[in-house]
Amino acid sequence: MTIRIARGLGALVVALAGWLALGNWKAIWPIFGASNQLIAAMVLIIATVYLMTRSRRWAFAAIPAALILLTTMAALVYQMVGFLRAEKPNVMLATVAAILLVLACFVVVQAARTVLAVKREKARREG
Numbered sequence: 264m265t266i267r268i269a270r271g272l273g274a275l276v277v278a279l280a281g282w283l284a285l286g287n288w289k290a291i292w293p294i295f296g297a298s299n300q301l302i303a304a305m306v307l308i309i310a311t312v313y314l315m316t317r318s319r320r321w322a323f324a325a326i327p328a329a330l331i332l333l334t335t336m337a338a339l340v341y342q343m344v345g346f347l348r349a350e351k352p353n354v355m356l357a358t359v360a361a362i363l364l365v366l367a368c369f370v371v372v373q374a375a376r377t378v379l380a381v382k383r384e385k386a387r388r389e390g
Contacts, residue, residue: 294359297339301363304332305370312374316381332367339364 307328314321343360346353 290353290356291359293342294356294363297335297342297360298363300331300335300338301367304328304335305367307331308370308374312377315378332371336364336367 307324311321311325311328314324339360343357343364346357346360
């Protein structure tokens with residue numbers, strides 16, 4: 264991606280965020296809270312993968328990561344259904360919730376693939 268396209272895309276994201284924030288900010292607040300919790304879960308997942316690949320203790324990061332991830336994803340599904348079933352459906356916020364769910368699943372799948380690849384490599388070296 265060229266720098267020009269990346270800058271344009273970045274400006275578009277900032278403009279959209281500004282439009283959302285200056286509009287009805289109370290409407291996006293639940294999604295904002297869920298995205299913050301997802302970031303916390305992703306950081307803990309990344310820390311868990313790092314610790315696992317270094318053969319260090321990792322349960323202290325994995326257990327909270329799983330709990331935060333499960334509760335946040337459940338909350339996003341609940342919100343998404345609520346946005347779509349409302350008297351005046353909010354398709355945009357439901358779409359944002361769906362995108363957050365997909366991105367979270369992608370990170371979890373990539374984390375699992377990384378751990379499995381490292382374990383296979385270690386087994387290959389030892390065996």
